[in-house]
Amino acid sequence: MAVVLPFRDINVHASASRYAFSSASSPSAPTLVVDRPTGDIRLNDGALLGTKRVSSIAGILGIIKLRLDKYIIVITKAQPMGRLKGHMVYKVIATEFLPLRERPLHDLDEDNYLSLLKTTIKTGPMYFSYSFDITNSIQRQAQSNPLLPLWKRADDRFFWNRFIQTDLIDFRTGGGSGGGHQRQHSTQQPGVDPYILPVMSGMMEIRNTAVKGTPLTFALITRRSRHRAGTRYFSRGIDEQGHVSNFNETEQTVLLNDTAGGLGGFAGGGGLLNGKVGGNGGLEMQVMSYVQTRGSVPVYWAEVNNLHYIPRLQIRGIDNAIAAAKKHFDEQIRLYGDNILVNLVNQKGREMQVKAAYEQMIQTLITQPLERKQSDANSDEKIHALEPRRGQQKLDRLKYVYFDFHNETKGLRWHRAQLLLDQLHDLLLKQQYFRGIAMPGDPHGRLEVRNEQTSVVRTNCMDCLDRTNLVQSMLARWMLNQMLTDLGILQPGESVSDDEVFEDVFRNIWADNADVVSRSYSGTGAQKTDFTRTGRRTTAGMLQDVSHGITRYIRNNFNDGPKQDGFDLFLGTYLPSASITGNALLFADRRPILIQAIPYLLAASIFMVLVATFTRRLPDAATLPLRIFLIFWFVVGVWCLQFIYSHGMLYVNWPKLNPLPWATEGYNEALSKSRKDKVVGKWIDRRHERGASSARLSYLEEGKKRIE
Template sequence: MAVVLPFRDINVHASTSRYAFTSASAPSAPTLVVDRPTGDIRLNDGALLGAKRVSNKYIIVITKAQPMGRLKGHMVYKVIATELLPLRERPLHDPDEDNYLSLLKTMIKASPMYFSYSFDITSSFQRQGQSNVLLPLWKRADDRFFWNRFIQTDLIDFRTGGGSGGSHHRQQSTQQPGVDPYILPAMFGMMEIKNTAVKGTPLTFALITRRSRHRAGTRYFSRGIDEQGHVANFNETEQIVILNDTTSGLGGFAGGGGMQNGKVGGNGGLEMQVMSYVQTRGSVPVYWTEVNNLHYVPRLQIRGIDSAVTAAKKHFDEQIQLYGDNILVNLVNQKGREERVKAAYEQMVRMLSQSTEHRQSDEFSDEKLHSQESGQKQHKFDRLKYVYFDFHSETKGLRWHRAQILLDQLTDVLVKQGYFRGIAMPGDSRGRLEVRGEQASVVRTNCMDCLDRTNVVQSMLARWTLNRMLTDVGILLPGESASNDEIFENIFRNMWADNADVVSKSYAGTGAQKTDFTRTGQRTKAGMLQDASHAVTRYIYNNFSDGPRQDGFDLFLGTYLPSASNIGSTLLFVDRRPVLIQAVPYLLAASLFMISVATFTRRLPDAATLPLRIFVIFWFVVGIWCLQFIYSHGMLYVNWPKLNPLPWATEGYNEALTKVRKDKVIGKWVDRRHERGASSARLSYLEEGKKRIE
């Protein structure tokens, strides 16, 4: 049975009634037809039929891709440019649809997405060894990392006989395998592939981070866990070493030899070996959030732990099923505002499994290390081992070498954990690997954001495992380290720092902090200045830019579905705040302008100074009042997501508006008659926010 893989060269034929997609490399394959404007899907093996008119849809096609390198001979590409093809012309101007398109285009442009025509980049090498290579590529893809899964819903439904999602009637009742080559899975995340060497031994070194499409979003608008057991900012990172791979060059667009399975070249008689190590990160799995209010430190809210037990069970049930034992490394602070998140996590672990606790302390920290593990293996949640490390306390004062304390604590776990190792099977045209070893567990690391501290710890664990891999295959002698090879060490450090920046930018809007340590092995003053710059930029993005970014994620991933009946009538993106509240920032800008003009404009020698001083003082007082007003009522000025309103945001916004109406200066002018389009109809289901405790 031939393996069905996505077409490499899809041509688009557009007309007023349909889009037709064909492949020049497979002229005998049926043509995929998408009718305009209905979105009805079919394979062109018969007469073209008419279609009913429905609300507008768009087809997103990749128009430009950049080769990133090969893994086992399979070329991997990065999405560079896309185009949105409308299913119908737009005779009427629709402001909401314009905004939807703008959000989608911005989101796609800023999103690092990758794909391969012949290789399942959504799955680790260990999972690939457990999948059926005879299945089409999209059926092998890991659903968590199949980032464009929702975008291809209509094609998948048509393929499986469920009809097109764009039609109100069932179009097909039979399977349509001819659609398989038109479905191309894409992964969101980070990927770098380097051809290098260690101690003169050539190898391919790669790093892949896959971001989950579940509960995806931005830093403060996507925290904790949801009812389905998905946590925010969940990423799987796989570090890969491939030996004796002579097919690792970039080659041409078609992937080299032109074989449909992507395999090219040979290995000169030597066995190709693949070794990979997987780690995960994810938000603390309880119901918690931080509420933006323009303060530098947002307000922390944690709901009762009991309410999250069911969701946490779903989460860890999936994690154990996928990865085996979970070593939960928690890096949040044990004091201050983060302590409540730490306590909630530990309480959740205790509730999931009967565990015993072990604590250590030293002169730097009351709780240097804290671990919980079950004394009895009675049920699956006893496969959770909790390890706490007070990262900030232990490494303060540039004592970054003290992170070694955590590594020492985890050494026995890492030895038992192992890594995946596979050997290419000679003569196997499908490129399967003979499994020589598997990774038995996973380290799941988190801090508050699962970014900066997490990056440092993950790179440290990856380095330890890399040295073990290279020692096991004889490249390194016992006790040697790959860091002794200066060229490779530079590649390793920069690759992990690049990974930190990509994960951080997609979640927090800026590159990661502490990357000076990852890149150089030292914490520097220049790095701390860069971190301060990132902190300020994150503050601006998180308060004023992340709302539209969250809306873009929700649109692309299908967590928000525009209603056809509301398009063009709701004006969803109109600013509905009272006009006076909208005017305060403009008044602040005017005061700064007036003060600047009065300060830097030349005065005549005989001009009176008193009126000018009164003028400056007046605008200075106005500016101070505006700043105080904005800061005191910050929730009214945060750029919130508009498509899926957040319960705590709605509640806080209403409280802030009530407070403004009591303001002695403008309160009497701010009433419901001045609130543009005020309506709580869309927010009636958000009673959940009232259950939250601070």
């Protein structure tokens, strides 16, 4: 049975009544037709008349319905990233939106929706392959059915465009017409399979390198979950379905005797597509991989933006989150086996609350928890381990290890992180890694499994970014040494760090991983990547961290609202309404006019102070009026700054599509407080608002009801 793979060469034909998609290399394949303006989907076996060829595309990203129209999002440009097992992987570079209406209606909210979506897609980054399932780890691929269409094999968590592929998938499975104007049908439509292209969001780097003269392909893939995806302060903790924020699966892969690892060619030859390797002296291709995960602490918690550099922390009771945490860890155990939970948050200060909540949750979930603690001169609680006395239930496969990363490594003593590795040593030996050997002559490129990874290390800090990536890279290096030692490339006691060229490749790929994951969640590259790249802290790296800290503050308070809205639109956690009355001017600013005016008054005062300070004046000019003018505007500026900082929640750029209960409460609380201001409080009244205070966030509840 032939494997059905996505088309690589899709031609787009357009007319006033339809869009038609066909493959030039598969003339016998049916043409996919999307009728305009209804959006109804059908397959056509013959040639379509009355259409003209518009362009050639790399694939269909999906179809999305906004307020007034539906749009087909197509990939117009893709960049080759390298080969894995002979299969080329691409990065999405450019897309185009094809409206179903011939003459699109213009609307402010529709334009905002489109802008949010285009920004989300552009900042991605997103990757795909026509013949290789990059959403699944190598081990899961070895367990899947290679005869299924690629989209059916995809891991739902990392099938980033799953929501906008809904119309095509529903039509394929008989769940609906895709357009909503035809009755549901029960007929399967396998002809649609080659048009459904699964796309992954995250990070991917593939390098052809060598260790001690042995050539190999080294790859690092981080897959970002589409569930509870969002930005740093608008997506924390866990939801009721058991999904946690900033969940990423990172897979480190090593391929030996893979002569098809270059960038040559768009599609590759037939032998490459099915994973066979020739010209390597008869040596079998070997694939080894090691998987780690990261994710937010699985309790209900949030950090509330209020323009302070350190936001206010809120944690709900542990009892409320037990059911959600059980769902989360049930899935993690089903997918990965035992879960080794490494917690790196600080044990003092504000982070202590998060640590205590996590540990209380684990003690609740496992049977008769056994505690072990270590302390030294640096820390009262250097190591804190929790594990069940007896494995009586599924959740007893959780093993919790706390490491006081902050205290142990402060003063640039990064080598102290080795203490955590020592603590995990036996668990890592038992955990192992995946190893498979290419099966000669297998038409589907399957692997003969020689070894499997039996557990996973799930690492977190507060953001699951900087500290987490440093520890993950340390664990990845340890496991890589095990792999290469088992293969005989390294001798017992040797390390990949001894090979300076490969060590440089390893460090930079992991630093790139830190930057990509951090940029998608916090808005900047990761902190301390100078140490990850070079093994030492530098002055330039410290200055870069300061720059990142300032940039994160600005973006998290003023830019992340629209960014979160973009995620919610693209991933389908918000569904635009076609109602004109209930959803008009969704993105309009409905704060009281005086509240909106104060930042402009601050800017004006700064301008006036600068003018008064640096403007040249005549020698005989009176200085008193100028001094009064300068003092007046200086006082106005200081008051404006103080007002904005004291009522910060009124000036945070909140997400406008999905409800944040604590945002609604905090906004109304800040507005009430502003009415008590001695200077302008009496002028901030509901009569002067463009809509009541609750109106500004009423659309949030509206969106929630619509989704439910």
